[in-house]
Amino acid sequence: MSVFKILWTNQAEEQFLVLQHQGPSSKLTKVSKTLEILATHGPKYRSLHSHKYQSIKGPNGEDVWESYVENKTSSAWRIWWMYGPTADVITLIMIGKHP
Numbered sequence: 284m285s286v287f288k289i290l291w292t293n294q295a296e297e298q299f300l301v302l303q304h305q306g307p308s309s310k311l312t313k314v315s316k317t318l319e320i321l322a323t324h325g326p327k328y329r330s331l332h333s334h335k336y337q338s339i340k341g342p343n344g345e346d347v348w349e350s351y352v353e354n355k356t357s358s359a360w361r362i363w364w365m366y367g368p369t370a371d372v373i374t375l376i377m378i379g380k381h382p
Contacts, residue, residue: 286325287373289318295362295375302378310352310360314378317352317362321373326350326364338382341365347376 291299302311317331326333331350339347345365352360363377 285322286371287322288371289322290372290374292374292376295378298378313352314360314362317350318375321350321362321364326373336363339363341376352378
């Protein structure tokens with residue numbers, strides 16, 4: 284049972300497709316698991332370490348959030364997202380290495 288429906292921006296979808304086309308990998312597995320946790324348990328799930336990301340805003344000034352795919356890893360991967368357009372939806376903005 285999902286807590287949140289996940290929507291994808293074109294950029295996030297393209298980044299995920301690139302991972303898929305590279306074939307099975309630990310990154311793909313980790314990203315997929317993180318997305319599953321985000322949808323089924325929500326962003327407050329402890330291992331996600333979700334927090335507001337201060338450097339960017341959404342297209343209409345929305346708060347952007349960051350959730351961990353990896354932690355304590357060089358160039359650790361993250362998922363950036365925002366709430367909406369409705370209360371039960373999370374829109375993925377970007378998937379990739381933490382800058």
